[in-house]
Amino acid sequence: MFWSGFINLNNRLTRWRVSGMAPGQVLLLLPRCLHKDTCRQNVMLSLDECQRCGKCSLAALSQLRDDFGVVACVVGGGRQALAHTRRKEIKAVVAVACEKELVHGILAAFPKPVLAITNTTPEGPCRNTLADPQKVAEAIRELLSPAS
Numbered sequence: 001m002f003w004s005g006f007i008n009l010n011n012r013l014t015r016w017r018v019s020g021m022a023p024g025q026v027l028l029l030l031p032r033c034l035h036k037d038t039c040r041q042n043v044m045l046s047l048d049e050c051q052r053c054g055k056c057s058l059a060a061l062s063q064l065r066d067d068f069g070v071v072a073c074v075v076g077g078g079r080q081a082l083a084h085t086r087r088k089e090i091k092a093v094v095a096v097a098c099e100k101e102l103v104h105g106i107l108a109a110f111p112k113p114v115l116a117i118t119n120t121t122p123e124g125p126c127r128n129t130l131a132d133p134q135k136v137a138e139a140i141r142e143l144l145s146p147a148s
């Protein structure tokens, strides 16, 4: 499919051209649809609101934010995502979203590098989606690691 091919190519180029970032320069960008729809915590306000009950992916992703010390935020749409991406201190992004949003985000953020990770949609699009924390951890590690 065109979108997944574009994302794979983008990720290969990003891995090739970006390394050695400081944690504070890396933004972990998470879509609101990862948030369990029955959860009362306002993670849009701050990821610190997540009580890490484990009912959605945000528990593990909050832990990754703490473990790596990167910047992280939950966003409700492309405009909000782009505003965070354009912050001066941010030099590279790990973004989780559906393929279509990732492609739009990569193009809008250019030339800022984005490592893109597709979420899974067991309950259909935009609702209680899931992100693989291992893939997210690997992407963060790649941006932080010194050039080999």
Ligand code: SF4
Binding pocket: 035, 036, 039, 040, 041, 043, 049, 050, 051, 052, 053, 054, 055, 056, 057, 058, 059
């Ligand atoms: S892990 Fe639990 S507390 Fe955190 S956002 Fe998900 S459902 Fe809410």
